[in-house]
Amino acid sequence: MNGSSEKPIKYVLCTVLSSCAKTLNWHLGIQIHAYMIRSGYEDNLFLSSALVDFYAKCFAILDARKVFSGMKIHDQVSWTSLITGFSINRQGRDAFLLFKEMLGTQVTPNCFTFASVISACVGQNGALEHCSTLHAHVIKRGYDTNNFVVSSLIDCYANWGQIDDAVLLFYETSEKDTVVYNSMISGYSQNLYSEDALKLFVEMRKKNLSPTDHTLCTILNACSSLAVLLQGRQMHSLVIKMGSERNVFVASALIDMYSKGGNIDEAQCVLDQTSKKNNVLWTSMIMGYAHCGRGSEALELFDCLLTKQEVIPDHICFTAVLTACNHAGFLDKGVEYFNKMTTYYGLSPDIDQYACLIDLYARNGNLSKARNLMEEMPYVPNYVIWSSFLSSCKIYGDVKLGREAADQLIKMEPCNAAPYLTLAHIYAKDGLWNEVAEVRRLIQRKRIRKPAGWSWVEVDKKFHIFAVDDVTHQRSNEIYAGLEKIYSGIIEASSYVVEDSIILA
DNA sequence: ATAGGGTTAG
Incomplete structure (x- = not known):
């Protein structure tokens, strides 16, 4: 191609590389890289930055880093591309370290950089602290009017369960666009504030902001958790109006909404109408x-x-x-x-399928087989496995295995009261009142906070702990009525209030 | 010319 008048100009290569990054066209991208080397474009800042972006987007983060390291100078784009690369490759820590390294250079981070590095804090252990620090930087630099930055902050706070911070930020933002609304709606939904998610969606519509497919997914998820078919159906009609039925994410959310809403046949209908079905x-x-x-x-x-x-x-x-x-x-x-x-x-x-199998044996009463599997499998049993095992021990009244499971769970999460309570339940069922008392002493000695919604009730100089929510507060008479049943150690559910209660004598 | 958010099954 050398010398030919049709030789691709740098600008074209740059745009093509960007497209390769977006469409994950690895084959074409590496050809362009080879062409860049042959044509002496390696030192071109624009092309090299685009190349970093390409490798990073194609999950070849090592190659991205190699190109970056080989560059003589770096600008905001090349730094941000690499930071984004680490972020989307789930190496949030590396993204953050790189950002810190960037702060030590002459190149200042901009809105793009902040949006990326804040997103990297999502799902990264202990990164909530970083999020607040970055938020402070954002305010100091006046980037808090940039909706991409705002939405990444909302995502991050919501991801860490700091929904109040997310809400505060949301309402402080004056020119909210679809992106910001999507983040807030999804934040509410993730934190199980599904009703707030729906309310915000209504507000969004009133403002004439167009929902995206992502909005539809999130709202459908909220409808699923609330098991509200009516609203779910309304969303379904909106999906049809917007022509989003073909989006697999949306279709899958619809199926989920109908099946969780108790209408499996309609879920089947959605599936039947989907033209391209996938796994x-x-x-x-x-x-x-x-x-x-x-x-x-x-x-x-x-x-x-x-x-x-x-x-x-x-x-x-x-x-x-x-x-x-x-x-x-x-x-x-x-x-x-x-x-x-x-x-x-x-x-x-993998561990999830083992968890199913273990649970299957345990629920069927074959506790020892389940226990052996936990030993034999090539994974260390996790919290989910131990806690489902513990609940089977409770059902079958196995004190020995139940104690072991509870011990494991307590070791994993010392401040979680649930395993103590279940263990006490198992002891009570077997009439082991000394052991029940021992558990109660342990809870008190370790100053474990009983879960929200649990209450001590003293009757006949014996302490009982109950799951009490707003509804049951008004139904304390029913709780007392249930006590008699519990005394005998047979904890039968006349209502879920009694089901969740245990005696701590 | 190059870089920015979020979504699917338990």
């Missing part, structure tokens, strides 16, 4: 059947898909299948699928 949609559907107690149908669907070779099951698909077995109590089938996973599909089960 995610099928898995959502299987999970939907699993959750509404139609385990057999979940398995039928799965088997049918396998026969038609419509789906190559992945780990999450097997989680759905095993969940179906779990909810329906199909122990043998569950074991069969679990084994098939390795033998037929060459997938080595």
Whole structure:
């Protein structure tokens, strides 16, 4: 191409590299890199920055860093591209360290940089502190009017459960656009303030801000957690109006909304109408059947898909299948699928599938088999596994294994009162009142705060602890009425109030 | 010419 009048100019290469980054076109991107080397464009700041962005977006963060290191000078774009790269590659810590390194140079971070480094704080252990520090920097530099920066701050606060900070920031922002609304709605939804999410969506519509597919997803999720079919259906009609049915994220959220709202048939309709079905949609559907107690149908669907070779099951698909077995109590089938996973599909089960299998054995009363599996599997049992195991111990009244499970959980989260309470429950059921008293002393000695909504009640000089929420506060008579049942150690649920109660004598 | 947020199954 050298000497030819059609030789691509630097500008074109730059734009093409940017497109390669956006569409993850690895093959073309590396050809351009090779061409850059041949044509002596390696030192071009624009092209090198675009190259850093390309490698970072294609998850080749090491290559991105290599290009960056080879650059003689760096500007805001190249720094930001690499920081973003670490952020999207889930190396938030590296992103933050790089940002600190940048602060030591002559190149000052701009709005783009802040938006990136703040996003890197999401999901990174202990990064909430960074978020507040960065927020201070943002205010000092006057970037708090930039909606991208604001929305990344809202995301970060919401991600760390600091919903009040997110809300404060949201209402302080004067020119809120769709991006900022999306972040706040999603923040509410993540923190289970689903009603607030819906209210904000209404406000957004009143302001004539157009929802995006992302907004639809988030609102549908909120409808799922609230199990509100009416609002969910309204959203569905909006989805149709906007022509967003083809978006897999939206379709999957719709399936989830209908199945959690108790209308599995409509979920099936959504799936039927989807032109391009993928693993995610099928898995959502299987999970939907699993959750509404139609385990057999979940398995039928799965088997049918396998026969038609419509789906190559992945780990999450097997989680759905095993969940179906779990909810329906199909122990043998569950074991069969679990084994098939390795033998037929060459997938080595990860901890989630082991968790399903362990739970399956335990719920069926085979506690020792479940316990052995926890020993044999190539993972260290996590909190979820121990706590589901503990609840099976509670159901079957196994004091020895229950104590072990509770000990493990207490070791993992010393301040969480739940395992103490369940353990006391198991002791009480077995009439081991000395042990019950021991647990109570432990809770007091360690000054563990009982969970919000739990209350001590003293009756006949014995202490009882109850799950009390706003509703049950007004129903204390019913609680007292339930006490008699509890005294006998048979904790039968006449209402969930009694179900969640234990005696601490 | 190059860089910025968020979404799917448990």
